[in-house]
Structures are given as C-alpha cells and as structure tokens.
Amino acid sequence: MAIKKLEANSKYAKFDVDGDGVVSDAEMAQAEKLIQIDNEDEKQDAQRRMTWVAVISMALFPLLMIVVPESRLATIGAVADTFYIGLAGVVAAFFATQAYMSKS
Numbered sequence: 001m002a003i004k005k006l007e008a009n010s011k012y013a014k015f016d017v018d019g020d021g022v023v024s025d026a027e028m029a030q031a032e033k034l035i036q037i038d039n040e041d042e043k044q045d046a047q048r049r050m051t052w053v054a055v056i057s058m059a060l061f062p063l064l065m066i067v068v069p070e071s072r073l074a075t076i077g078a079v080a081d082t083f084y085i086g087l088a089g090v091v092a093a094f095f096a097t098q099a100y101m102s103k104s
Helices: 025-067 070-103
Strands: none
Touching: 025 070
16 A cells, blocks of 8 residues: 655645654544544533523513513513523523533
8 A cells, every 4th residue: 555645735734743744544543533622622612602692691681671662561571481491491401511521
C-alpha cells in the first residue's frame, strides 16, 4: 500500500502531530476525539444559552403585561400558563442533566 502524503496547505495538515507529512490512523483517531470534544463543548454552550434565554423570558414576560390592555389579559393569561410551563421545563431539564452528569 502506498503512503499518501499531504498536499501543501491541506486542511488535514493540522492533524499531522509528528510533522512527517503523513496523517496516520492514530493521528486521525486523536483528531476525531478532539473534534468530538469540541462538538460536545459547543452543544453545552448552546444548551446554556437556551436556558438563559428561557429564564430571562420568564422574568420579562410579566413586565410586558403592563402594556397589554385589560380586555386582552384573559386571553393572554391562558397562553401565559403554557408559556411558563414550557420554559420551566427547559430550565428544569438543563439543571437535571447537569446534576446527572456531575454524579458520573
């Protein structure tokens, strides 16, 4: 089997740890682990941002009710229950997964 050398300015050159111009299977496996760790970090950051948006939305929603006319408060009240339950579910799921992951 012929050894395949990297082209100049290859996007895979960053995976060549030993600098010999060849990305071995071991170097590729290590690179895949690093990519997986980066993806996991991005996923956790996205979940954290979603939780913050949910908490901030729950805090700002009552303030926005000040500008709503009284005739529409009954209709919005029915929607507000579902809104709060949904957002509280997002926050609860985030904290539950964090607590579960910290135990293992």
